[in-house]
Amino acid sequence: GESVGLHLPTLSVQEGDNSIINCAYSNSASDYFIWYKQESGKGPQFIIDIRSNMDKRQGQRVTVLLNKTVKHLSLQIAATQPGDSAVYFCAENVGGSQGNLIFGKGTKLSVKP
């Protein structure tokens, strides 16, 4: 399939290592954040979300950290696997319950076996 990773920041990690993908968001009033994973030729797939009243949330092998002071979001993937290779997007909800998700530019994660 066609790569959606052209011109994207790229992170290359060794299989089994931990990955950290960073995202700077733009709106200090954003109240909800999501990380999506997008494999080549597919639609974005939900990974994990976090609301603005939290600073950390853990899922299975993934952790999201939110620093509202500097408007920074990070996704940590433990024991990265080849199947984690994809483009990762952070998205922020702007406008509360009637708002829209605004996506960042994405980071391409490549996992070396």
Next chain:
Amino acid sequence: EAGVVQSPRYKIIEKKQPVAFWCNPISGHNTLYWYLQNLGQGPELLIRYENEEAVDDSQLPKDRFSAERLKGVDSTLKIQPAELGDSAVYLCASSPGGTGELFFGEGSRLTVL
């Protein structure tokens, strides 16, 4: 449970021709979105529906793009006439409403020659 279904998956047309994309959201999801994704970029919102009402179409280029969701379920997105710059992936997403996860379809990839 079936996810968001889009068709066609791929479409190749010549410039100035019309094209239409169809989306069937997840059953019970009142909110439906159309996003545009250019190569190497994150999805950008075109239009959001709450049931049959378009509540945000501020980013939809209305001179050539139109959308409808007549019965508050399926939706179509039309481009007439298509231009070379419209080549992209058109993503449909749905959600139960309010702030939360969006569920994306696989997308319709348009190539305008």
